[in-house]
Amino acid sequence: MAETKVLTEFYHLPEYQTLAGYKAKGGYETLPKALKMQPQAIIDEVKASGLRGRGGAGFPTGMKWGFLPKNGEPRYLLCNADEGEPGTFKDRMMMERAPHQLIEGMIISAFAVGSHKGYIYVRGEYVFPIECLNKAIKEAYDAGLLGKNILGSGFDFDLDVYRGAGAYICGEETGMISSLEGLKGQPKLKPPFPAVQGYLRKPTIVNNVETLAAVTYIVKDGAQTYRKHGTEKSAGTKLFSVSGNVAKPGNYEVPLGYPLLDLINKECGGMKPGRKLKAIIPGGSSAPVLTAEECAKANLDYESLAGLGTMLGSGAVIVMDDSQCMVDMLGVLTHFYAHESCGQCTPCREGTGWLNKILHSILEGRGRLQDIDLLVKVADNMKGKTICALSDAAALPVLSFVTKFRDEFEFYVREGRSKVKGTTYAEMHH
Amino acid sequence: MFKLSEQGLANVKKELARYEAKESAIIPSLYIAQKENNGFITPDIIRHLSQVMEIPEARINEVFKFYTMFNQEPVGKYHVQVCTNISCALEGGREMASHICKELGVKLNEVTADGRFTVSKVECLGSCGTAPMMQVNDTYHEKLTPESAMNLLRGMR
Numbered sequence: 071m072a073e074t075k076v077l078t079e080f081y082h083l084p085e086y087q088t089l090a091g092y093k094a095k096g097g098y099e100t101l102p103k104a105l106k107m108q109p110q111a112i113i114d115e116v117k118a119s120g121l122r123g124r125g126g127a128g129f130p131t132g133m134k135w136g137f138l139p140k141n142g143e144p145r146y147l148l149c150n151a152d153e154g155e156p157g158t159f160k161d162r163m164m165m166e167r168a169p170h171q172l173i174e175g176m177i178i179s180a181f182a183v184g185s186h187k188g189y190i191y192v193r194g195e196y197v198f199p200i201e202c203l204n205k206a207i208k209e210a211y212d213a214g215l216l217g218k219n220i221l222g223s224g225f226d227f228d229l230d231v232y233r234g235a236g237a238y239i240c241g242e243e244t245g246m247i248s249s250l251e252g253l254k255g256q257p258k259l260k261p262p263f264p265a266v267q268g269y270l271r272k273p274t275i276v277n278n279v280e281t282l283a284a285v286t287y288i289v290k291d292g293a294q295t296y297r298k299h300g301t302e303k304s305a306g307t308k309l310f311s312v313s314g315n316v317a318k319p320g321n322y323e324v325p326l327g328y329p330l331l332d333l334i335n336k337e338c339g340g341m342k343p344g345r346k347l348k349a350i351i352p353g354g355s356s357a358p359v360l361t362a363e364e365c366a367k368a369n370l371d372y373e374s375l376a377g378l379g380t381m382l383g384s385g386a387v388i389v390m391d392d393s394q395c396m397v398d399m400l401g402v403l404t405h406f407y408a409h410e411s412c413g414q415c416t417p418c419r420e421g422t423g424w425l426n427k428i429l430h431s432i433l434e435g436r437g438r439l440q441d442i443d444l445l446v447k448v449a450d451n452m453k454g455k456t457i458c459a460l461s462d463a464a465a466l467p468v469l470s471f472v473t474k475f476r477d478e479f480e481f482y483v484r485e486g487r488s489k490v491k492g493t494t495y496a497e498m499h500h
Numbered sequence: 501m502f503k504l505s506e507q508g509l510a511n512v513k514k515e516l517a518r519y520e521a522k523e524s525a526i527i528p529s530l531y532i533a534q535k536e537n538n539g540f541i542t543p544d545i546i547r548h549l550s551q552v553m554e555i556p557e558a559r560i561n562e563v564f565k566f567y568t569m570f571n572q573e574p575v576g577k578y579h580v581q582v583c584t585n586i587s588c589a590l591e592g593g594r595e596m597a598s599h600i601c602k603e604l605g606v607k608l609n610e611v612t613a614d615g616r617f618t619v620s621k622v623e624c625l626g627s628c629g630t631a632p633m634m635q636v637n638d639t640y641h642e643k644l645t646p647e648s649a650m651n652l653l654r655g656m657r
Binding site for chain 2: 153154155156157158159161162193194195196197198230232233234235236237238249250251252253254255270311312313314315319320321351355386388389390394398399402403406409410412499
């Protein structure tokens with residue numbers, strides 16, 4: 071097996087960013103076909119394809135669309151382009167190199183779910199991707215691919231870009247909706263789910279960039295062709311963002327079910343010279359870490375990774391070599407989650423801060439052995455007790471790092487320095 | 501007392517007309533005002549936006565305080581934001597931030613004496629495969645070393 075470029079086949083072509091370049095490679099050829107279909111037939115095709123949301127949760131896309139009420143209320147299609155999960159940089163590439171691919175996917179999806187207004191919610195730091203999208207949207211309007219009576223079909227769809235302002239939690243769908251409504255981007259209790267009550271309390275579908283782009287290929291070639299890639303329960307291809315201590319980090323598109331170590335060794339050229347694999351976080355920073363031994367058994371699909379107690383998440387594969395101190399790396403993560411908690415739920419607001427304080431007291435040489443168990447206890451008490459999953463996202467790395475690399479934590483507490491680096495935190499970074 | 505320029509005011513009004521809920525225009529309007537005030541927001545600005553948008557100050561303030569891209573303190577002409585989250589940390593992002601501060605003679609979030617630079621550490625910017633990186637104002641600079649980062653900054657006047 072090797073890279074299977076369903077979505078990314080033409081990403082190396084600079085002209086693919088433009089309408090002309092995209093059309094030259096078959097872009098917007100699927101749209102007229104879709105507009106002649108019954109919307110329900112598109113939803114059925116997406117259901118049959120087994121496409122699951124590529125943003126992190128992996129929820130079946132067609133099923134999500136099926137939750138929309140059947141009446142004719144106005145409804146919104148919201149593209150989640152917040153991409154805040156550390157380690158993830160796939161959507162950025164798609165927006166920069168293939169913005170029309172996302173737009174075509176959104177028009178087809180909007181037609182399927184009966185939406186006439188869509189937003190692409192992009193994280194605020196992505197200024198260049200926003201420019202690329204705005205340029206492509208203008209081209210699409212000028213060509214009659216957006217707006218009123220698209221391609222003479224009678225279908226209207228308006229699309230706009232909304233720039234976020236730097237809050238990780240806006241990647242959570244209800245947080246994103248709050249932000250778009252001009253509120254603090256705090257998540258809301260579910261139910262009601264956005265498909266029933268979302269933006270401005272109207273039915274709203276929120277899908278990731280990669281998910282929406284995949285819809286075009288499912289409509290173009292049919293669900294069964296799409297299903298030829300991947301596994302039975304994890305169909306299709308997936309973009310994996312590989313970062314960390316590998317020879318060739320980057321985005322790679324492979325079929326779901328692809329062996330994790332093949333991705334590292336074949337696509338990414340293995341580890342850097344002289345270094346050994348120590349651990350991998352396979353699905354973005356909130357996924358539990360895998361040891362090198364566990365990596366050997368891991369395939370990149372939802373079920374295989376769940377079987378190893380971790381998750382596919384956003385497909386961000388963060389690779390650590392044997393020079394890395396796991397206490398130090400966990401300190402980076404606890405700081406991040408403490409910084410990004412929206413503060414709404416007590417277990418998260420207090421828990422993330424507490425985890426971070428304990429971790430940094432260990433890193434600064436003030437830790438006690440009982441602090442290691444306290445980390446586990448606090449993390450255990452944060453799981454499943456909050457409105458959204460940020461609390462779990464903070465707790466799971468702590469539990470997995472401490473459980474699987476406990477010797478490093480104990481050494482750090484006893485000696486006041488890193489077992490791997492041999493130095494104190496201050497010596498490491500200042 | 502801060503007032504938006506004529507163009508800024510027109511842009512805020514344009515944003516207000518774009519959305520079904522005018523509160524959706526708060527974030528875009530804060531961006532417009534921040535740009536006109538050399539990169540940071542003051543209570544004066546909130547008051548002015550409140551009058552222009554006919555939205556209570558407290559409502560705008562809660563949005564302003566929630567999002568990290570709105571600055572509450574002055575920043576230099578170049579806001580240097582170094583990513584120190586996990587993928588950049590694995591490749592030396594934190595050491596790069598320390599190096600830049602040392603070379604520029606400032607602590608994090610301080611403005612250099614000449615007003616040119618503010619250095620901040622930020623969380624993941626989605627450049628994990630090209631780590632370490634920094635964002636200078638709106639532009640990403642990737643695959644850096646402490647030295648190449650400083651060379652870039654030295655070239656900024």
